Amino acid sequence: MVKKDAEKKRMGRQKIDIKFIENKENRQVTFSKRRTRLFNKAADLCVHYDASIAILTFSRAGRPYAFADRDIDSIIHRFVRTHSDQEPSNTHYPNRPNPLMDDYFRLVKDLEEETTQSSALAHRKNMPNSGGSGFWWDAEVDSLGLDELNSWVEALERLRENVAERVEEVQKGWSQGEVCAPSSSLLLVDSDTSNMAPLPEFLDFLEQYEF
């Protein structure tokens, strides 16, 4: 209740760079909000201008979110039909947004290349699975390059958070729901650990790095 500082006023909207939002909590929260507003805006356009709009969205995780002012399949079909019919003749027919957008993305790319915060995972493609015999952690950590370490770290962070989420669920007795755990600490309520999870190989692997 005590306000330690009177001059600590609220900040108001800040300007942010056009780059990937690293903070996961913030990202999660704001994505759904902004996606919803984008959809609302599209809906407004549909009404104001008697347009027909479909928005196909895939989240970072590959989850689909879509908007359409009417049957979405019909819009898609209509577009595909138009798309294959008339090629590059019609002026109003961009595969891409428009000239301005090209500049936009060129700019964005430049930014990315400068600060390269772009996630490794976003650009990954299937790699030839190294030794078919091995588990993924068989890769020698010591020999990993920075890129690979990035992926590892990111992946582990995410999994750790997911596990932490699940932990909270269990603790609170929730049956479902996404909760982002306080990713700082993972302290759990006791447990005797006599019942090992189904990951013997993994634990064996860890042994090598214990000290």
Next chain:
Amino acid sequence: MVKKDAEKKRMGRQKIDIKFIENKENRQVTFSKRRTRLFNKAADLCVHYDASIAILTFSRAGRPYAFADRDIDSIIHRFVRTHSDQEPSNTHYPNRPNPLMDDYFRLVKDLEEETTQSSALAHRKNMPNSGGSGFWWDAEVDSLGLDELNSWVEALERLRENVAERVEEVQKGWSQGEVCAPSSSLLLVDSDTSNMAPLPEFLDFLEQYEF
């Protein structure tokens, strides 16, 4: 020029109803502007949240305008593929333009949050790779007990530390390396993404638990 009348101030933005804009000139002019801004907003989302978005628009006259942050056909195909699989979960269908739109969207939002939360963890789906062979992460996190979760957490914590250690090693020998985070996060800066880590299955697995 001289303003003849001081009291005749400019009006600023007015609030307008959510209905078709009758004035044709006005309609034509503002449509392209707002469409462009909609596309820009979508582009922002793509960058901020590493999302992939395609917007298919047909004007009243039937002219197509489209936006996509990458090859639009691939997005459409991806959507069609996904869409046929998992029914109408995250899709907004504001079918009608009328004042009830607000209620509609509020309702849709509620629905979305429901389905999002439930499907987030429950949507364990078919992985092309994870056919039958058991990777350890194939264990359903959802169904793990507290003891097992403890094991997971412990193991992951240790591995994370080891990886973090290795990260530090690499960084010492790497002139340009910078840690992008306080101490809780381990994300690194830079690296080109040409050499990816050998853990496709693991990453696929993680996808399902990301939001």
Next chain:
DNA sequence: AACGCTATGCTTAGTCA
């Protein structure tokens, strides 16, 4: 997490040059 608040950036209806 889910709301709520504030201050401020962003959008845009209407007007004028």
Next chain:
DNA sequence: ATGACTAAGCATAGCGT
């Protein structure tokens, strides 16, 4: 029409509860 400008509505980052 083009484009600029104004002012008010709207969106939203960061913080608080």
